[in-house]
Amino acid sequence: MIYIKHQLNSLVNNDVDSFKYLKSLDTSPVYETYWKFACKRQDIYFNRLSKKDLPWTEDPVLKIHKFTNAYRAADRVSQYLIKNVIYRDDLPNSAEEIFFRIMLFKLFNKIETWQLLEKKLGAITYKNYSFKIYDAIFQKAMESKTRIYSAAYIMPSGSSSFGFSKKHQNHLQLLEMMMNDNLAGKLARITKMKQAFELMRSYPTLGDFLAYQFITDINYSELTDFSEMEFVIPGPGAKDGLKKCFKSNNVNEQELIRFMANHQEQEFNRLGLHFQSLWGRPLQLIDCQNLFCEVDKYSRIVHPEIVGISGRTRIKQKYSCTRDLELPWFPPKWNINEKIHRTSIMVNSN
Known part of the structure; x- marks a missing residue:
């Protein structure tokens, strides 16, 4: 005080x-x-x-x-998103594909759900996306009592906006809406984080908290380049x-x-x-x-x-x-990965 x-x-x-x-x-x-x-x-x-x-x-x-x-x-889920979802040399890296991967991962926010999709589908791409196939994978997982959503925060069901009885179906519809709107391209042209947040916030079921979290996750990629000191919710x-x-x-x-x-x-x-x-x-x-x-x-x-x-x-x-805690890796634009590498060498040499 x-x-x-x-x-x-x-x-x-x-x-x-x-x-x-x-x-x-x-x-x-x-x-x-x-x-x-x-x-x-x-x-x-x-x-x-x-x-x-x-x-x-x-x-x-x-x-x-x-x-x-x-x-x-530095958290486990964010590290997985950065290292295993966003920055992938073996997957297409157009703005559209990167955005699709980020949002698909974040709508469920669960590493095991992403791994389930990779196990069933191999490479996860928007080019090969099918509502019917994804829906079937999630339905079967839930029938076997597998949780497909993280408990970190509650996702709205979306039934009033998209009309499906299952939450995952509505979220796939939300993702399709974003892709059809070319949201990736729109975000790439925005220079202010608040404007990007407001655009994300305009989509059904996304309140302030989720819109801010999603924009932060998208900003880990090269799709946008906002300062994390620019805006907060x-x-x-x-x-x-x-x-x-x-x-x-x-x-x-x-x-x-x-x-x-x-x-x-x-x-x-x-x-x-x-x-x-x-x-x-x-x-x-x-x-x-x-x-x-x-x-x-x-x-x-x-x-x-x-x-x-x-x-x-x-x-x-x-x-x-x-x-064990793996050595972290952050968005290259932060310019700290080389410092981490040097630190790890020093630790291992001791």
Whole structure:
């Protein structure tokens, strides 16, 4: 609470105008926990990468419960999307084909579902797409009690928009609508992330949260080239975390997230924290948004007296390490993969 007002005095004039309302804000103890959590979660990530022995953290909550990485693109599903869906030398890489692969993967957001399609179809391409064939594969999977959707977030059924009884059928119809509209080509011509978000948001069943998530995923590819510091939309979990960090009820949530991203270095220094960035890449707006969601969950145990919007008091998912952490690979336009390669050589040589 303390520090935000001091920070504002040192901002350039246009920043002061943008964040003028922050002068009246008051923070709770969860605000400092936000920064501490980011450091601890990132320490776990690097401890895993460097093959350190357990425990990777001394934090009792992080030892037991599952939390996403501090950086969204470092999470398992995002890494799979980047490495195994988007950047494929063995598949056609036109804008149309890349967009088709990304949206097909993200509508289900489940690695096993993509692998099921590859097992049944071989190369996954829009050129060979068939509603009837895809529908049959998903129907058979569900009959055998296989889950084809991730539990990470809830996808609307889409029945009121497309008229099918099964959710996957409506989502295939949504994908067909996007392909028929040449959405890939339209997005490729857009220069602002907010405009791309608004175009995605115009499609049936896609609200603010999903549209923002999908644009972020598309932006991992070469189809678009938006800065992740350009635009942000808070999801329901992030709104809970924001409510817990900031006591004020009159809050511009997007600007608060931007405030966190813009002042991360100062806050880590103020609190005497060592934050390991993503090979020099600072936390972006999408990452700060995600961290609010994770801190909401974390504070249910660490700060049970501070209640958010949802009123939830438990963390459902327990942490279970089932595999070694592979060396990450990020969109080449971020220019950090060579740094990762050099780091891995140094680690292996030791």
